[in-house]
Structures are given as C-alpha cells and as structure tokens.
Amino acid sequence: MSSGMLAFLAFTPILLAGILLLGLRWPARRAMPLVFVITALIAYTGWDMSVNRILASSLQGLVITIGLLWIIFGAILLLNTLKHSGAITAIRAGFTNISPDRRVQAIIIVWLFGSFIEGASGFGTPAAIAAPLLVAVGFPAMAAVMLGMMVQSTPVSFGAVGTPIIVGVTTGLDRNAIGERMEQVGANWDQYLQLVTSEVAITHAIVGVLMPLFMVMMMTRFFGRNKSWREGLEVLPFAIFAGLAFVVPYAITGVVLGPEFPSLLGGLIGLAIVTTAARKGFLLPKTTWDFAGRDEWPSEWFGRIEMKLEDLAARPMSGFRAWLPYILVGAVLVISRVIPEVKAAFTSVGVGFSNILGEAGINAGVQPLYLPGGILVMVVIATFFIHRMQVRELTAAVKESGSVLLSAGFVLLFTVPMVRILINSGVNLSDLPSMPIAMAAWVADTVGGIYPLLAPAVGAMGAFLAGSNTVSNMMFSQFQFGVAESLGLSTALIVAVQAVGAAAGNMVAIHNVVAASATVGLLGREGQTLRKTIWPTLYYLVMAGLIALIGAYVLGLTDPLA
Secondary structure: OOHHHHHHHHHHHHHHHHHHHHHOOOOHHHHHHHHHHHHHHHHHHOOOOOHHHHHHHHHHHHHHHHHHHHHHHHHHHHHHHHHHHOHHHHHHHHHHOOOOOHHHHHHHHHHHHHHHHHHHOOOOHHHHHHHHHHHHOOOOHHHHHHHHHHOOOOOHHHHHHHHHHHHHHHHHOOHHHHHHHHHHOOOOHHHHHHHHHHHHHHHHHHHHOOHHHHHHHHHHHHHOOOOOOHHHHOOHHHHHHHHHHHHHHHHHHHHHOOOOOHHHHHHHHHHHHHHHHHHOOOOOOOOOOOOOOHHHOOHHHOOOOOOOHHHOOOOOOOHHHHHHHHHHHHHHHHHHHHOHHHHHHHHOOOEEEOOHHHOOOOOEEEOOOOOHHHHHHHHHHHHHHHOOOOHHHHHHHHHHHHHHHHHHHHHHHHHHHHHHHHHHHHOOOOOOOOHHHHHHHHHHHHHHHHHHHHHHHHHHHHHHHHOOHHHHHHHHHHHHHHHHHHHOOOHHHHHHHHHHHHHHHHHHOHHHHHHHHHHOOOOOOHHHHHHHHHHHHHHHHHHHHHHHHHHHHHOOOOOOOO
16 A cells, blocks of 8 residues: 555544534534544554454543543532632632723733633633633623633643643653653653653743734724724733743743643743733833723624623632632642652552553553642642532532533543554554554655644644644644654654644634633634634744744754654
C-alpha cells in the first residue's frame, strides 16, 4: 500500500469525526461511538493489529478517562459549591466596584478572572462563569459569549491545573519510547515534558499579550453605539499593561514550576496587579465607554440567562473569604508538586496497570489524591466549613456536578480509547508504522520545510472537532512529533505549537460555543459568535506558526532527540 493510501486510511477516523460533527451536525454522543468502532475496524483490518492489542488499548483509554473525569468532576464541583455558598455573588459584586468603563470591566472579568478560572477549572468553565457574570453587570448576552470564547486561548494550554499538557501531551505521545531515548542521552521524560511546557508558555506569552486589546476592540466594533475600532484602541495602554500583567508571571511560572500553575498563578497575580492599578486610575482612558441603552440593542443581542442571579446564593461574605477556596487550590497544588514529602504522600494512593492484557508498553494508572481532581475535592470539603454551608447546599452542588459529568463522560469513554488505538497501532502483524506516524511521514514528504507554519492549525483542527485542547493533544501530539522527526526539526518545538494551536482552536470549538451560549440563553445563534471569533483564532494560528518558523530556522532550536 502506498504512503498516501496509508495516510488516508489513518486519517479516516478524524475525517469521519469531522463529517459527522460538522457536516451532518451529529452530537458528539452519537458520533464518537461510531468513530471508535470504525477506528477499531481499521486497526484490525488495515493495520493488522491483534484483537488483544485493540482491547488493551481500549482498556488503557478507559483508565485514562477515569482520571480525566475525576479532574472534570472536581473542577465543576468547586464552581457549583461556590455558587451555592454565595462566594460567586461576592466575587461578582467586587468586580462592579472597580471601574464603570465597560472596556476595563471586560479586561478584568474576562481576561484576568477568566484566565484564573481556566487555570483552576478548565473544560469551558471560564465562559460558563464569565458570560453570565458579564450579563449580570450589564453586557449584552451576545457580547458576553464572544468575550467568553476569546479567553479560551492563552490560558487554555495550562487549564485545569495543566491537564492539556499533563494528560493530553503525556498520553498523546509514546512516553515509553521517548523516555528510553532520553535516557540514552542522560536525560529523562520529565525533562522532555518540561521543555515542551516552557516552549508552550513562551509562545503563548508572545502571542497572547495582545488578546485583551483584541477583546476590547471587537467589543466596541461589534457592540458599541458607534461601531468603532478606535474606541477600543483608546484603552491600548491599559490593555497592554493587563496583557503583560498576566503573561509575564504566566511564562515565568511555566518555565520554572511546570504545567500545573501558569494560568492559575498568572491570572491570580494579574488580577491583583491590574485591579489595584485600575482603582488608582493607572493608565485608564480619559473617557468612560459604555454600551448604548438597552432599548437600542438589536433583539439578537439578548438571551435568556439560564444561570439566573436569583439562583445564586447571597449571604454576607468578605471578598477574601469568597476567594479563599481558589487561593487554597493554588496553595495545595504548589505544595503537593514542590515539597517531595507531600508529593510522596499524595502519590502513594493509587492504582496502576502495567502491560495490560499482556501487551508490552500499554500501561495506565490513576492517583486520585495527586490528580487535580482530588485536590479540588479536598478544597470543596474545606469550603463547606469555611463558608459555613448547609448540607443541602453541598448536596445540590454534588448533584449538579454529577449530571454534567455523566454527559461529558459518555463522549470521553469512546474518544480517549479511540486515541489510544491510534497511538498503539505501531505494534502490528504487518510491521507498519503507527497511524499518527504514517500521517506524519506523508505530510513531511508533501509539505516539507514550511510545516512549522502549519503545525498550530493541526492542533486547532483537533480542538475544533473535539471541543478540547486535551483531546486534540491526545490525537495529534504523536503525529506532530513524527512530522518534526521526519523533517529533522525540534520535536519539542512542534509538539509545543500543537498545544498552542489546540488552545486557540477552543475559540471556534462548536462544543464550547454551545456551552457558553447556553449559560445566557443564546442557543441557536452559535454561528453569529463563530463568525466573530474566527478572526482572533486566525491571528493566533498565524503568529504561533511564524514563531515556530523562526524558532526552527532562525534560532535553530533543538532538543535532546533532534
């Protein structure tokens, strides 16, 4: 079989997912089970994988899914707990007192608070929190959704305390093979992953510093009385200041501490710096900008808020006590990753499976306390006492979180095993390369040296289809690694821009737009949002691609495997 036919056959599951999700508009809960079955059939008939290896890969995917669902559950549970404790109400009230200028409010609430929430929770929660929060303080629902989608960019690669890197890249690459090669040059897997993390953080910092300005300019152009780009530019000094206040600690944290903390600490530090500066009037524009009166808004700007304000608990609570659970999340995460004794205690609880069904190299495990999900649940228990909650309030939060988990879990139960079959297909009876490597070889031969410019777009395509940076990294990290190796480029650099592109793809991910729209009652108008968010997405992909080209051919970046 020719390399082109092999590549096409390997690409068929991804192509099928695109046709079903986009062309036929199937929901993921219908599409992904079928894609999983087709992937298994291709692995068996086209790749000569044994039934035992296909089953082992599927079981490996299920174990990985359990860990992923544990993180999702913890993230959503903390959000719902704060909703019922009254903390979200107190946090909202604090934002409205900083500045009456809607441009300033958008930067603080969406860019900084949204980035912090992404770092702590991920999985679309920034838009789910920021959009109704913006509507609550007087933003049009459609503007709120657009802004909420735009923050699904720079912080996303390190969302949910690093899940897209820790789970997505780690399980998307052949960790065993890379680890063995790293040992041959006197290094190890952790050092390779840290190199990828550092390059992701630096690339995002360079590209993302302008995102607050773009947010404001798009808001004044599409939702302002005068439809003016210039009114957005008036806030340029403050917007750049806010961009730097986030990306500088974000990049430093990524390089020094690893993938768990950049968005979490960048958002927290940025919030402290920028809100203090805004209260003192530092770099604020001379004029105060606001939307036109509500009676002048077009009907399509309005939505029915599903997370109604009256649904939020309200009780006397200081801003510090409201924020304390998120501070605890950051503190416990840092302690559990930095202090060896604490890390050892957290990792001592877990279950692992080696050589599943006797298949060499197919391993998986779950460490419930060390995973971010366990830490988030610990903080929820602490919050119950700190916020003096009643049992019925915590019970309601658990029920709401469980219902969300069921819907997300069903799709992941098929998506992650499908990805593992693709990755583990390199062991077969026909001595063929794995499916991602087959695609990589064809792309490398066809596109050649300009590939770094296109690498972020591959990641964005995965996020667009799957609605997840993590899943995109699972699907395409090994593919990107293979292309880089075929072209003699730094594998870490190309895997890094895969993660960056996958983060940017969240701005146009259909699942995310639907989820954000649902929080403000705008379901059915997703197309209008996508037509706006495609522009910042293109900016992000072009800039990341140019950085990759410069890194590869001007700076000559390499890694131990190059």
